[in-house]
Amino acid sequence: MRIRPSREKKIFYIKTVSRWIVYYIIIFFFFAFMTSGTYLKPMILIPTAICIAMKNDMMGSAFTGAFCGLLTDIACGKLFGYNAVLLTVFCVGTSLMFSLYLRNKFINFLWISGICSFIQCCLDYEFFYGLWGYEDVETIFRNTHMNSFALTVISSVFVYIIFGIVNRFLMPKEHLSIHDIIASQPEANLRQIKPPESRRM
Amino acid sequence: MRDFIKSAKFKILLAFIAFLTGIMIYSITRGGYSVGGESFINTITKPLRYVSNSLAVKVENTADKIYNAEEYYNENKYLKEQINDLKKQLADYDNLKAEVEQLRKFAVIKEEHPDDEFSVPAEVLGYTVNDPFRSFTIDRGSDDGIEPYCPVITADGLVGITIEVSAEVSVVRTILSPDLSVSAVGADSNAEYGVIEGTVLTAEDGNTKMTHLSVDNKLEEGDLILTAGNSGLFPKGYSIGTVKSKGFEKNGLSACAEIEPCCDIARLSDVVVITNFRGKQGQEEETTETVEGTSEE
Numbered sequence: 001m002r003i004r005p006s007r008e009k010k011i012f013y014i015k016t017v018s019r020w021i022v023y024y025i026i027i028f029f030f031f032a033f034m035t036s037g038t039y040l041k042p043m044i045l046i047p048t049a050i051c052i053a054m055k056n057d058m059m060g061s062a063f064t065g066a067f068c069g070l071l072t073d074i075a076c077g078k079l080f081g082y083n084a085v086l087l088t089v090f091c092v093g094t095s096l097m098f099s100l101y102l103r104n105k106f107i108n109f110l111w112i113s114g115i116c117s118f119i120q121c122c123l124d125y126e127f128f129y130g131l132w133g134y135e136d137v138e139t140i141f142r143n144t145h146m147n148s149f150a151l152t153v154i155s156s157v158f159v160y161i162i163f164g165i166v167n168r169f170l171m172p173k174e175h176l177s178i179h180d181i182i183a184s185q186p187e188a189n190l191r192q193i194k195p196p197e198s199r200r201m
Numbered sequence: 202m203r204d205f206i207k208s209a210k211f212k213i214l215l216a217f218i219a220f221l222t223g224i225m226i227y228s229i230t231r232g233g234y235s236v237g238g239e240s241f242i243n244t245i246t247k248p249l250r251y252v253s254n255s256l257a258v259k260v261e262n263t264a265d266k267i268y269n270a271e272e273y274y275n276e277n278k279y280l281k282e283q284i285n286d287l288k289k290q291l292a293d294y295d296n297l298k299a300e301v302e303q304l305r306k307f308a309v310i311k312e313e314h315p316d317d318e319f320s321v322p323a324e325v326l327g328y329t330v331n332d333p334f335r336s337f338t339i340d341r342g343s344d345d346g347i348e349p350y351c352p353v354i355t356a357d358g359l360v361g362i363t364i365e366v367s368a369e370v371s372v373v374r375t376i377l378s379p380d381l382s383v384s385a386v387g388a389d390s391n392a393e394y395g396v397i398e399g400t401v402l403t404a405e406d407g408n409t410k411m412t413h414l415s416v417d418n419k420l421e422e423g424d425l426i427l428t429a430g431n432s433g434l435f436p437k438g439y440s441i442g443t444v445k446s447k448g449f450e451k452n453g454l455s456a457c458a459e460i461e462p463c464c465d466i467a468r469l470s471d472v473v474v475i476t477n478f479r480g481k482q483g484q485e486e487e488t489t490e491t492v493e494g495t496s497e498e
Contacts, residue, residue, distance in 0.1 A: 035327045043330075077329035077336055077365075077372055134379050136401040140333050143405065148331045 012172045019170035020060070023052055026162060027068060034075040040147055045072045046087065046120060047113040047156035051163045053091035054098050054109055055171065065091030078128065086123065090116045109160055110153075117152040121145045303471050306356030310473070317436055318477035320345050325469045326370060334378035334404050335466050336361070341474065342369045350434060352475045358440030358463030359383065359428060360472055371474070375466050376441065377404040384432045385411055385441055388425035393418045395458070397426070397441055403459055407467055408445060414456040420444050426460055436478035 030044045049068040053061035069084030076083070094112055102108045125141045134140075205211055266273065300322075307322060323341035341347055343366050353360045353373045361375035374381050377399040387393035395411040395418075403410045411426060424444045430437025442460040449456050 034330050037327075041330050075330045077332060077338075134401050139401050139405070144331050144333050 015170050015172045019166065022166050022170060023064065023163075024067075026166070027064075027071065031071045031075060034072075040144065040151070042151035042155040043072060043076075043117060043120065043148060044152065044155045044159065045069075045075075046090070046117050046152060047109075047159040048163075049087050049091050050094050050113045050116055051109060051156075051159050053094040054104060054112075055163075055167055056095065058092055058095045058099075061091040061095040062088050065089075076124075078124070082127075083120070086120055090119075106160055110156060113156045113159075114153050117149055117156075121149045121152075303356065307473055310354070310356060314436065314438065314478075316479045317475050320347055320351075320474040320476050322471050322473050323371075324471055328467075329372070333401065334375055334380075334399060335407075336364075336372060336374050336378065337469065339371050339373060339472060339474075340369065342367050342371050344368050345474075346476045347371050347474050348476070352428075352435050352439070352478075353472050354439060354475060355464045355469065355472050358442065359435065360462075360464065360466060360469065362434065363474060373472070375399075376409045376462060377407070377466060382432075383435055383441065384429040385426050386429040387418075387420050387444075388427050388440075389421075393420050394429060395426075397460060407462070407465065409442065409460045409462060411444075411458045411460050412450065412455065414458060416449070416454070416456050418456055420447060420458055422446065430480060433480060436475060436480065 027045065027048060030048055034041055034044060045068040049061075049065045052064045056064075065087035066084045069087035070081065072078075072083040072087070073080050094116075097112065098104060098108070102112075122145075125145045129137050129140050303322060307319070311317075311319060320341055323339035323345075326338040326340050329336045329338070339353070347363055347366055349363055349366050351363045353363060359376060361373045361378070362381060363371045364374045365372040376383060376397055379399050379401070381397075381399065383397040385395055385397045393414060395414040397409055397411050399409045414420065422444050426441045426444065428435045428437060428439045428441060440463045442462040445459040445461045447456065447458045
């Protein structure tokens with residue numbers, strides 16, 4: 001960490017705004033991808049929302065999760081708001097997990113994204129097909145939902161790479177002002193004794 | 202000079218000129234065919250001439266490229282622009298041609314069903330993600346007079362029904378879905394009534410199922426199935442598909458048949474929505490209400 005000169009506040013705002021704009025452009029691009037072509041596609045907006053939640057604050061993540069969920073509902077022709085609720089919960093959970101317990105590593109993203117996709121997949125099947133008792137309904141889970149889940153997990157690798165590039169250029173680095181350093185001096189000493197990072201995965 | 206004229210060299214020179222003149226005269230008399238010597242020389246020098254000619258052409262071309270580079274560059278640019286324009290025109294022409302063909306087919310439907318009201322042809326915006334029953338979205342909505350539960354057709358036959366309508370787009374549920382039931386009848390034997398209702402397994406192959414058929418039905422493979430038009434949701438006489446195979450229901454009380462839709466539902470590009478038709482459910486109610494109202498007065 002280094003001492004922040006006054007102009008870095010401006011850079012921080014510019015980078016933050018640019019980053020969110022790029023996030024939403026990518027989200028729209030993925031939505032367009034989901035709504036075109038053949039019917040079997042990855043639920044790419046799930047890893048996207050998780051990836052954004054991983055590196056951003058809870059409120060921003062929740063809003064992005066809801067937005068991605070609404071777009072997913074439109075693309076999948078599902079009840080408007082159903083996936084929004086799910087993804088909001090997933091994103092808030094992910095944001096909390098990464099701020100408290102987990103490090104920003106690919107493997108952590110992959111398993112969280114996988115679990116979220118699987119839960120979404122199972123709930124989608126149960127509510128929209130399983131519950132209605134169609135004949136041979138399990139075929140839908142086997143042939144559609146599991147394939148879509150596999151595609152989602154594969155696509156999450158690309159999502160991580162894309163957002164990694166965006167974050168690398170547009171994520172402001174953590175800086176401290178002189179006041180922050182003076183104020184956090186006793187805490188800094190404590191950190192030296194027991195760094196919180198050591199408890200994380 | 203006199204010495205030169207009298208010399209042997211001069212005589213040899215004269216003889217040589219005379220020989221050449223003789224060859225010249227001989228070659229004139231050959232009527233276009235070359236003299237043996239000329240032919241021999243041509244044969245010997247042929248490879249050499251090939252090489253020299255190709256070299257000369259290359260050198261000339263290189264020089265030409267260097268001297269007229271700008272001219273060629275501009276010409277190339279102009280030609281590329283022309284090609285792009287022509288490609289665009291060709292694409293527009295293809296689109297127009299396809300549209301005209303589609304409209305021609307729809308015009309035939311209109312002629313066959315003069316009482317029905319149709320929407321403007323709608324384009325398929327996209328299929329619903331991961332929907333095994335291939336529901337899709339079209340680019341026409343309530344602004345174009347489309348309402349929920351309007352039948353959707355192509356030039357080949359029935360496709361489905363609108364289930365969700367917004368101002369500019371509508372979602373269509375297809376006949377592959379088990380959530381849509383269509384009263385149907387065989388075209389050949391007008392007595393075989395049944396219900397078209399998709400199943401999970403038939404939808405996988407892009408087919409649907411006709412249920413509630415009598416056990417001794419006379420349907421055969423390849424028979425055309427039409428809408429019966431007695432439910433009030435679908436008009437009468439539209440093609441649904443052809444019988445692919447026949448069988449019995451699990452309970453054994455009724456027969457069923459796998460129906461191959463008239464059009465490939467997984468690859469639709471244009472459809473038409475029937476906004477009104479004779480015997481429509483809402484229309485009947487309205488008519489009844491009007492009649493009741495009139496009688497009360």
